[in-house]
Amino acid sequence: MNRFAALLDRLAYEPGRNAKIRLMADYFRATPDPERGLALAALTGALSFANAKPGLIRALIMERTDPVLFAMSYDYVGDLSETVALMWPAPPAAGRPDRAPLLSEIVGALADLPKRDLPTQLAAWLDGLDDTGRWALLKLITGSLRVGASARLAKTAVAALGDLPPDAVELVWPGLAPPYLDLFAWVEGRAGRPETDDPAPFRPVMLAHAVEPGDFGTLDPADFAAEWKWDGIRIQAVAGRAADGDRVVRLYSRTGEDMSAAFPDLCEALDFDGALDGELLVRREGRVQSFNLLQQRLNRKAVTPRLLKEFPAHMRAYDLLVEDGEDLRELPYAARRDRLATLVMRLASPRLDLSPEVPFANWTTLAAARADPAAAGAGVDSEAVEGLMLKRRDSLYLPGRPKGPWWKWKRDPHTVDAVLMYAQRGHGKRSSFYSDYTFGVWTAGAEGEVLVPVGKAYFGFTDAELKEIDRFVRANTVNRFGPVREVLHTPDQGLVLEVAFEGLARSTRHRSGVAMRFPRIARLRWDKPPREADRLEQLEALLREG
Amino acid sequence: MRPEDLLRPSPRGLYCPVGDFYIDPTRAVPRALITHAHSDHARPGHGEVLATRETLDLMALRMGPSHAGATQAIGYGESLDIGGVRVTAHPAGHVLGSAQFALTWHGCSIVASGDYKDAYDPTCTPFVPVRCDVFISEATFGLPVFRHPLAADETAKLLNSLQVFPERAHLVGAYSLGKAQRVMALLRAAGYDAPIYVHGALAAISAYYAERGIALGEIRPAADAPKAAFAGAVVIAPPAAITDLWSRRFPDPVTAFASGWMRVRARARQRGVELPLVISDHADWDGLIAATRATGCTELWVTHGAEDALVHWAGAAGLGARPLHMVGYGDEDAEAPPEPASEAPAVPPEDAA
Numbered sequence: 001m002n003r004f005a006a007l008l009d010r011l012a013y014e015p016g017r018n019a020k021i022r023l024m025a026d027y028f029r030a031t032p033d034p035e036r037g038l039a040l041a042a043l044t045g046a047l048s049f050a051n052a053k054p055g056l057i058r059a060l061i062m063e064r065t066d067p068v069l070f071a072m073s074y075d076y077v078g079d080l081s082e083t084v085a086l087m088w089p090a091p092p093a094a095g096r097p098d099r100a101p102l103l104s105e106i107v108g109a110l111a112d113l114p115k116r117d118l119p120t121q122l123a124a125w126l127d128g129l130d131d132t133g134r135w136a137l138l139k140l141i142t143g144s145l146r147v148g149a150s151a152r153l154a155k156t157a158v159a160a161l162g163d164l165p166p167d168a169v170e171l172v173w174p175g176l177a178p179p180y181l182d183l184f185a186w187v188e189g190r191a192g193r194p195e196t197d198d199p200a201p202f203r204p205v206m207l208a209h210a211v212e213p214g215d216f217g218t219l220d221p222a223d224f225a226a227e228w229k230w231d232g233i234r235i236q237a238v239a240g241r242a243a244d245g246d247r248v249v250r251l252y253s254r255t256g257e258d259m260s261a262a263f264p265d266l267c268e269a270l271d272f273d274g275a276l277d278g279e280l281l282v283r284r285e286g287r288v289q290s291f292n293l294l295q296q297r298l299n300r301k302a303v304t305p306r307l308l309k310e311f312p313a314h315m316r317a318y319d320l321l322v323e324d325g326e327d328l329r330e331l332p333y334a335a336r337r338d339r340l341a342t343l344v345m346r347l348a349s350p351r352l353d354l355s356p357e358v359p360f361a362n363w364t365t366l367a368a369a370r371a372d373p374a375a376a377g378a379g380v381d382s383e384a385v386e387g388l389m390l391k392r393r394d395s396l397y398l399p400g401r402p403k404g405p406w407w408k409w410k411r412d413p414h415t416v417d418a419v420l421m422y423a424q425r426g427h428g429k430r431s432s433f434y435s436d437y438t439f440g441v442w443t444a445g446a447e448g449e450v451l452v453p454v455g456k457a458y459f460g461f462t463d464a465e466l467k468e469i470d471r472f473v474r475a476n477t478v479n480r481f482g483p484v485r486e487v488l489h490t491p492d493q494g495l496v497l498e499v500a501f502e503g504l505a506r507s508t509r510h511r512s513g514v515a516m517r518f519p520r521i522a523r524l525r526w527d528k529p530p531r532e533a534d535r536l537e538q539l540e541a542l543l544r545e546g
Numbered sequence: 547m548r549p550e551d552l553l554r555p556s557p558r559g560l561y562c563p564v565g566d567f568y569i570d571p572t573r574a575v576p577r578a579l580i581t582h583a584h585s586d587h588a589r590p591g592h593g594e595v596l597a598t599r600e601t602l603d604l605m606a607l608r609m610g611p612s613h614a615g616a617t618q619a620i621g622y623g624e625s626l627d628i629g630g631v632r633v634t635a636h637p638a639g640h641v642l643g644s645a646q647f648a649l650t651w652h653g654c655s656i657v658a659s660g661d662y663k664d665a666y667d668p669t670c671t672p673f674v675p676v677r678c679d680v681f682i683s684e685a686t687f688g689l690p691v692f693r694h695p696l697a698a699d700e701t702a703k704l705l706n707s708l709q710v711f712p713e714r715a716h717l718v719g720a721y722s723l724g725k726a727q728r729v730m731a732l733l734r735a736a737g738y739d740a741p742i743y744v745h746g747a748l749a750a751i752s753a754y755y756a757e758r759g760i761a762l763g764e765i766r767p768a769a770d771a772p773k774a775a776f777a778g779a780v781v782i783a784p785p786a787a788i789t790d791l792w793s794r795r796f797p798d799p800v801t802a803f804a805s806g807w808m809r810v811r812a813r814a815r816q817r818g819v820e821l822p823l824v825i826s827d828h829a830d831w832d833g834l835i836a837a838t839r840a841t842g843c844t845e846l847w848v849t850h851g852a853e854d855a856l857v858h859w860a861g862a863a864g865l866g867a868r869p870l871h872m873v874g875y876g877d878e879d880a881e882a883p884p885e886p887a888s889e890a891p892a893v894p895p896e897d898a899a
């Protein structure tokens with residue numbers, strides 16, 4: 001457990017993608033089964049146990065330390081698990097376990113530990129671990145571990161053990177379970193590729209990159225098909241027959257989470273054998289409803305008949321991955337699309353339809369369609385259009401987010417002109433640059449116009465722009481708070497940033513009362529004096545429309 | 547007679563009215579005892595300065611030879627009479643030349659320890675506890691969350707990272723007097739024998755350490771080296787330089803930081819550190835308590851740092867205890883100054899997609 005904890009600790013600090021892969025691969029190489037497999041499960045989110053509540057942890061430390069010193073320490077550190085991990089009084093050598101507990105021992109014991117024995121067991125583990133080990137265990141056991149690497153990156157690191165392409169592990173992953181002995185045996189060349197006997201397994205989803213205006217110059221419209229990008233939930237519907245002859249239908253989220261239980265109406269309607277990629281929507285009275293209505297169907301404990309009737313689930317199909325046992329992922333998109341159209345027509349289900357293609361001659365006509373989906377074929381469903389998808393006609397169905405075959409071209413985001421207020425140093429390669437920006441808009445204060453912070457952004461700019469902003473920050477610092485600099489921001493002096501964002505939500509956490517979704521710096525407005533930046537009222541109006 | 551008659555806090559620092567001198571004054575005074583050469587304890591412009599030979603040399607190195615009107619050296623274990631007060635210097639184990647001053651007068655003894663640590667450090671004489679009635683201690687790391695791990699284990703982390711990333715420069719932020727040389731010595735003790743590159747700010751001090759017989763191996767100025775030399779090399783620089791313009795010359799560096807503050811994750815993240823190394827030249831919580839107990843004192847005065855927790859502990863342990871609320875210490879030397887907590891991102895994003 002100590003070694004795994006050290007890895008988690010290092011990952012949390014390491015900003016570089018390749019460096020994270022190296023750190024994980026290094027760990028997998030040096031760690032025996034089943035420890036590394038359980039670590040992989042924890043890294044990919046396949047292993048989580050929220051056995052202990054913060055109250056239990058607090059009680060354990062209170063028995064062992066002075067409450068005043070604990071309160072002072074907690075106040076300073078600001079995180080319960082970390083405070084306890086650092087303060088935990090190590091027992092004298094005689095009373096200490098002779099070695100640190102293994103992750104496998106902890107996982108094994110927790111599986112059938114009576115609740116009343118947990119405090120004693122947990123204390124014994126904490127006695128045996130070093131401070132990083134204690135931190136990781138407390139985070140894991142309270143369900144609050146944030147891993148500094150994505151599941152995909154962890155799988156890429158496993159693939160790197162055997163010099164396999166990153167996708168190789170992704171493709172076999174859905175059929176595997178911790179501690180992944182068969183997976184490690186395969187990547188290390190000791191056994192064949194693991195096969196699944198699940199009749200309806202999840203297949204890794206293919207994702208698109210956002211297209212930038214500059215990309216169009218390098219793309220040939222003739223190579224691409226376009227279709228609407230719908231504002232629902234990306235799903236994969238998989239159906240098959242189990243060994244005992246039972247039909248199995250499952251709906252997976254794009255991360256492979258099984259959502260079938262919440263959508264029995266849709267599962268029932270999908271009478272085919274294979275795997276479909278598409279968008280989950282609510283459709284009633286012949287039109288697609290807003291995302292808000294779809295949310296009514298999510299996160300419900302019970303699926304009531306009223307819910308099924310009021311918010312009928314619908315699947316709009318994008319792609320066909322498998323049909324009657326035949327894997328189509330190696331076929332070009334155009335061929336898969338033909339098979340998909342035939343299948344949807346044959347099924348003739350009112351709950352399944354084909355996402356229509358958007359015909360276009362060149363990028364200009366496609367831009368017009370994007371600007372007015374209703375006139376370009378989306379008709380009554382146009383409000384549910386989030387943008388366009390561009391797919392190369394010859395593209396294979398690849399897991400992950402390969403660059404080139406698929407592009408998403410969202411409708412224009414919202415923009416606001418805001419004033420730079422604070423800048424913070426970045427991480428890793430950017431650690432010598434002020435690259436995290438807090439920006440604000442004007443509002444009426446007690447003593448006249450004031451800027452109120454409305455968001456933070458740390459990307460969207462070019463390297464050259466980063467240098468310009470960095471220079472501006474250093475030359476116009478009015479206050480320093482550790483790594484944060486307050487930057488000159490008066491009505492006449494300061495830097496105006498054009499900030500693009502996807503949406504707004506009300507927020508009690510922000511002084512302004514609004515929180516931006518996905519804000520990024522779209523342009524530097526050196527030409528604009530801060531007094532001409534936007535006002536909070538404009539954002540509030542957007543909130544009311546939304 | 548009260549201990550305050552012998553030594554008391556004043557706006558300029560600890561003042562001894564009997565001998566008419568200050569210890570580590572924060573402003574220029576006629577007579578000063580200087581515990582060590584860190585810039586928050588050793589300031590220029592005093593009339594007469596009493597300190598160890600090493601401290602005087604280091605002060606001259608950093609502030610110029612005319613930093614004081616007159617200087618006098620005192621060795622560890624040596625005593626002097628100043629206006630009827632017997633002053634003895636003892637090693638503090640903080641940095642090269644660091645001393646505690648024991649003051650005795652009319653049967654009352656007070657030890658002003660300056661900055662100190664009781665952990666292993668091959669670059670200076672080890673800390674010795676001195677029996678006294680009143681012990682004056684710092685409390686930079688005066689919270690029970692600060693328990694410094696073995697410096698050798700932290701050094702092993704750095705060496706391991708060099709192995710995993712042999713093509714990246716490892717940029718280690720370390721205070722230029724004491725910490726930087728300790729990191730060098732720790733690396734050498736762990737068998738690392740490649741040249742160590744240094745920022746210009748710590749070249750002269752490192753050379754002085756070597757002159758005093760502390761083996762640091764081959765040290766090269768980073769400024770003269772070609773870029774290719776930095777692949778897999780250790781580069782040591784003052785903390786401010788590792789995240790500033792100076793660091794841009796190193797392609798894709800791993801930024802490490804050697805400091806007791808690295809024990810707390812939020813602090814390490816605030817500094818944008820990728821490889822935190824918990825190596826401190828100050829006593830940790832256990833060290834502060836052990837040192838205080840070993841003096842046999844009946845009273846503990848706490849100069850600066852997390853005074854409240856240490857005073858609370860002393861009270862519970864039956865000692866008289868008071869915070870002196872001394873200002874002006876710990877801001878320049880204490881490696882990373884404590885910074886206001888702000889929301890640093892918990893996990894750096896690995897890609898924006």
Ligand SMILES: [Zn+2]
Pocket residue numbers: 582584587640661879880
């Ligand atoms: Zn010092």
